[in-house]
Amino acid sequence: METDQAKSRLSTAIAIVLLAFFVVLSVASIWNDSATMDESVHIPAAYSYLSQKDMRLNPEHPPLLKDLSAVPLLLMKINFPAEHPSWAENINDQWAFGPKFLYESGNDADEIIFWARIFPILLAAFLGYFLFVWAGKNFGRKTALLTLALFVFSPTVLAHGRLVTTDVAAAAGIALATACFLNSFKNPNLKNTIIAGLLFGMAMLMKFSTFLLMPYFFGLAIVWAFLKKTGYYKSLLQLSLIFLIGFVVIVWPVYQYNVWNYPPERQARDSAEMLKTFGAPPAGGTEKTCLEGQIKKCPVELTVWMADKPALRPFAQYLLGFLMVLQRSTGGNTTFFLGEVSNQAWPMYFPIIYAIKEPLAFHILTIIAILFAAWKIKEPFWRAPYHRLKTWIQNHFVEFALLGFIAFYWFMSVRANLNIGVRHLMPVLPLTYILVGSQISKWLNNAKRFNFRTLTVGALFIWYIFGTLWNFPHFLSYFNELAGGPYGGWRYATDSNLDWGQDLKRLADFVEEKQIPSIAVDYFGGGSPRYYLGDKYEPWWSAKGKPRGWFAISATFRQSAWGEPIKNLATKPEDNYSWLRPHEPVATIGHSIFVYYLP
Numbered sequence: 001m002e003t004d005q006a007k008s009r010l011s012t013a014i015a016i017v018l019l020a021f022f023v024v025l026s027v028a029s030i031w032n033d034s035a036t037m038d039e040s041v042h043i044p045a046a047y048s049y050l051s052q053k054d055m056r057l058n059p060e061h062p063p064l065l066k067d068l069s070a071v072p073l074l075l076m077k078i079n080f081p082a083e084h085p086s087w088a089e090n091i092n093d094q095w096a097f098g099p100k101f102l103y104e105s106g107n108d109a110d111e112i113i114f115w116a117r118i119f120p121i122l123l124a125a126f127l128g129y130f131l132f133v134w135a136g137k138n139f140g141r142k143t144a145l146l147t148l149a150l151f152v153f154s155p156t157v158l159a160h161g162r163l164v165t166t167d168v169a170a171a172a173g174i175a176l177a178t179a180c181f182l183n184s185f186k187n188p189n190l191k192n193t194i195i196a197g198l199l200f201g202m203a204m205l206m207k208f209s210t211f212l213l214m215p216y217f218f219g220l221a222i223v224w225a226f227l228k229k230t231g232y233y234k235s236l237l238q239l240s241l242i243f244l245i246g247f248v249v250i251v252w253p254v255y256q257y258n259v260w261n262y263p264p265e266r267q268a269r270d271s272a273e274m275l276k277t278f279g280a281p282p283a284g285g286t287e288k289t290c291l292e293g294q295i296k297k298c299p300v301e302l303t304v305w306m307a308d309k310p311a312l313r314p315f316a317q318y319l320l321g322f323l324m325v326l327q328r329s330t331g332g333n334t335t336f337f338l339g340e341v342s343n344q345a346w347p348m349y350f351p352i353i354y355a356i357k358e359p360l361a362f363h364i365l366t367i368i369a370i371l372f373a374a375w376k377i378k379e380p381f382w383r384a385p386y387h388r389l390k391t392w393i394q395n396h397f398v399e400f401a402l403l404g405f406i407a408f409y410w411f412m413s414v415r416a417n418l419n420i421g422v423r424h425l426m427p428v429l430p431l432t433y434i435l436v437g438s439q440i441s442k443w444l445n446n447a448k449r450f451n452f453r454t455l456t457v458g459a460l461f462i463w464y465i466f467g468t469l470w471n472f473p474h475f476l477s478y479f480n481e482l483a484g485g486p487y488g489g490w491r492y493a494t495d496s497n498l499d500w501g502q503d504l505k506r507l508a509d510f511v512e513e514k515q516i517p518s519i520a521v522d523y524f525g526g527g528s529p530r531y532y533l534g535d536k537y538e539p540w541w542s543a544k545g546k547p548r549g550w551f552a553i554s555a556t557f558r559q560s561a562w563g564e565p566i567k568n569l570a571t572k573p574e575d576n577y578s579w580l581r582p583h584e585p586v587a588t589i590g591h592s593i594f595v596y597y598l599p
Contacts, residue, residue, distance in 0.1 A: 011141040015132045015148055019125050022152045026121045026162045029473035033162075034504035035102065035113050036476075036496070040526025041094045042164045043116045044101035046070035048087075051080060053260035055317055056087075056270060057094045060324040063258045064205035065120065065169040072115040079105040091270050103528040110505075116164050124161030127172040128152055131430050134179050138398050139438045142445075146437035149461060150365075151430060153468045155478035156357065160423050162475075166207040167426040173203030173210050174405070174427045181217055181242065182401055185224050188238065197242040201250025204318075208325045209427065212412060214243065216405055227394050247315075255314030262317075264308035271307045271320045275300045278327045299323055332417045334569070336494050336556070341563035341571075349419040350410070356483040356492060357422040361464035363480075365457070366432070369439035399438070402431045421496035476502055477591035486591045494556040501525010503590035507552055508532040510589055520547040523593075524554035543574040551596045553580070558594060 035043070045058035046066035051074065055063060081087060081104075086097035102109040128151045136144030151157055161168045177199045184196035200217075203210045217239060225235035259267065279296025281287060288294035290301045303323060306316035334343040338352070355363070379388070393400045406428045413424060444453055471478045471486060477498050479489035489498045504527035511519055511533060520540035521529045529537045540547055542561060561577040585594040 007141060011136070011145055014145060015129065018148055018152045019128055022128060022158075023121060023125050025472070026124070026158060027118075029158070029475060030114065030117055030162045032473070032505050032509075033502045034525060034527035034532070035109070036163055036165070036500040036502055037524070037526045038496075038500075039113065039116075039164045040098040040102065040501075042066055042166075043069070043113060044098045045094060046116065046164065047073050047078065047080070047101070047112075049258045050074055051078075052082075053257060054262045055255075055258040056262055056266070057092060057097060059092065059274075059317060059321045060208075060328070061166050062205040062207060062318070062321060064202065064254060065123070065166055065207075066164065067254070067258070068123075069116045069119045069164045072118060073112060076111065076115070078107055078112065081105045091273050098526070099528055103531040109528070109531060117162055120164055120168065121162055123172055124157060124168050127168065127175065127430065130172075130176060130179075131434065134175070135434045135437060139434070140441060142441040143434070143437045146440055147430075147433045149465070150362065150433040150437060153465045154362075154429065154433075155359065155468045155471060155475045156422055156426065156429060158468065159475035159478065160426065165423070167423040170203075170207035170210050171426045171430055173199075173206035174213060175430050177203040177210075177213055178401065178405065178431075181220070182398060184238065184242065185221070185235070186397075188230075193238055193241055194245060197245025198250060199246075200242050201246030204246055204251050205254055208322050209424075211322065212409065216408055217242070219404065219408075220401055223393070223400075224397070227390065227397075251318060252314045255317050259313050259317050262313075264310075264313060267313060267317065268304055268307035271316065272300075272304045274320065275303065275323055275327065278323055329417050333420050334560070335420050336559040336563045337419060338492060339563055340566055341560050341569065342566040343569060344566065345415075345417045345419050347414060350413050350422075350425060353422045353493060353497060354425060356479055356489075357497060358480065359464050359467050360480045360482060361460045361467060362436075365440060365460055365464075366436050368443065368456075369436045372439050372443045399435065402435055406431055406435075423496055474590050476500060487588075489591065490555045490559055494559050499524060499555040499592035501527050501554070501592075503592045504529065504532055507589045507593050507595070510587065510595065511536055511550075516550050519550040519552055521551075522553045522557050524556040541575075542577045542579075543572075546579040546598055548598060551580075551598055552589070552593050553577075553596075555592050555594065 041058050042061065043066075045055075046063075047070045048057055049055055049063055049067055050070045058066075081097070081100050084097065084100050086093035086100060090096070101107070102112060128148055131151055132144045132148040135147040157168065177196070180192070180196040180199040184192040200213065203213055221235040221239045222232065224230065225232045278300050279294060281294065288297070290298035299319065300323065303316050303319045306312035306319070309316070332343040332345065334341065337346055337349060340346075409425075409428050416424075418424065440457060444457060467480070468475070468478070474486060476496070477486040477489060479486050479492070479498075483489050483492050486498075501524055504523060504525060507521075510516075516536065518536050518538060519533065520538045521533070522540050522542075523529050529539070538547070540551065540553075558577060558580070561575060562581070565571045580596070583596050583598060586597050587595040589595060
């Protein structure tokens with residue numbers, strides 16, 4: 001007993017050290033990072049939510065992560081440009097308001113950005129701790145430590161866990177909500193059901209992709225009722241109560257606070273304008289209303305109708321954001337991938353991005369885990385497969401639940417029309433770490449201290465850890481050895497996989513160090529070249545022709561100009577940077593900005 005307690009204390013101490021290192025590493029790596037593209041919108045919107053209680057900006061993302069990130073900003077003296085048209089008049093003019101708020105209102109942009117990032121870092125650390133506890137409870141201490149190590153040294157988690165964006169928040173919401181949901185069915189009582197409902201509601205406020213929890217939980221409830229013979233009505237009643245608690249007790253109050261000072265008539269007008277293309281008929285078709293048979297218009301008309309009803313306004317704003325996400329997903333996003341430029345999805349985008357953005361050592365550990373799990377199946381699959389699968393699910397419901405969500409989320413991601421980053425796979429990473437850690441732990445059980453298994457796993461973890469640390473502080477630009485590391489990543493993908501604008505301050509340092517008097521810049525990101533470069537900055541783009549002297553271009557813009565556009569994607573010859581092709585960059589700033597000297 002004392003030995004078990006000592007081992008438990010030791011594993012907890014190791015976990016605390018790992019999480020402390022994660023926080024220090026995250027904070028240390030953001031000090032010279034510029035605002036990324038989405039942060040230039042999220043941070044100003046976050047401050048407006050708390051200071052103005054008005055959610056007219058960035059409704060396509062739920063407010064909870066932004067609200068909490070903005071808490072430290074309330075302690076600062078910040079000038080809010082309330083008279084600027086992007087706030088006072090225009091509809092969701094977030095891309096104009098963001099630069100105005102951060103860089104053109106007399107505020108200290110770097111201080112605002114730094115303090116806004118503190119809560120996301122703490123949330124990521126909390127997620128790591130939760131995974132340690134959850135994995136330990138279900139699979140043992142060894143799995144808990146292996147899971148936590150995979151999480152703490154994940155380049156994807158380190159890259160996005162430091163930013164005021166919603167990807168790690170979504171992963172946290174899904175993991176916590178799933179754990180509480182499973183516990184409420186395993187130990188059914190009112191207390192556990194309420195807790196599951198509260199965590200489900202919080203997940204709904206992290207990112208709209210967490211809405212996938214609803215069909216996922218429904219499927220789990222049906223399987224649970226079938227296996228445990230608890231009755232379908234009882235399971236569905238419990239599930240309905242969880243959903244009801246989540247939306248009424250959590251979603252409604254949070255949105256109510258965030259729309260408190262949002263004029264109802266403006267909320268209705270803004271909603272109608274932002275959703276005017278949702279469910280529109282094909283070209284040449286006749287515009288109809290919901291009652292006239294155009295069913296896709298029904299949620300739009302419902303949203304607008306609710307927008308000025310006092311008790312329904314919070315749900316109207318939630319539904320607005322959800323519909324905006326669907327609207328954007330349908331339209332796609334123009335991006336570069338494997339030499340092509342497209343606004344339509346590539347079916348192999350996420351599998352390939354996952355293969356080259358996650359550490360190679362982790363892929364090997366995953367393969368070992370899969371092979372070991374397959375090896376444990378002693379009988380051929382064709383012998384009583386239904387009975388054996390049913391028995392396995394009954395005895396391993398947590399593993400079944402994790403595998404189910406991973407498969408479901410991967411299926412939806414491959415079918416999605418937004419191919420802009422490995423960060424969209426963030427919700428499956430923590431669950432994958434648990435499953436891989438569980439199988440590796442079983443593979444190591446009963447092994448001698450130094451044998452092939454322990455040496456192999458030890459070597460892979462050393463490779464995994466040092467491969468990530470080697471990229472400090474450029475975790476966002478991480479690519480594994482299959483892609484040639486971060487130096488070769490631009491050949492495969494850009495945007496948030498490589499270049500989200502994080503290196504603008506480093507470009508300013510380069511200009512200062514080289515005493516460059518003037519530099520033409522075509523920058524992609526959330527920073528302000530004028531703010532950091534001052535009078536040395538000259539805005540540039542391809543159609544202006546070849547500049548003389550120093551020129552810097554973001555990898556996203558260069559690769560999008562040089563990539564081969566898919567059929568039917570309209571491009572202009574003057575935008576293809578053909579005059580830049582003969583030249584080689586003299587420097588690369590943080591793997592994402594190419595610097596040239598053009599005679």
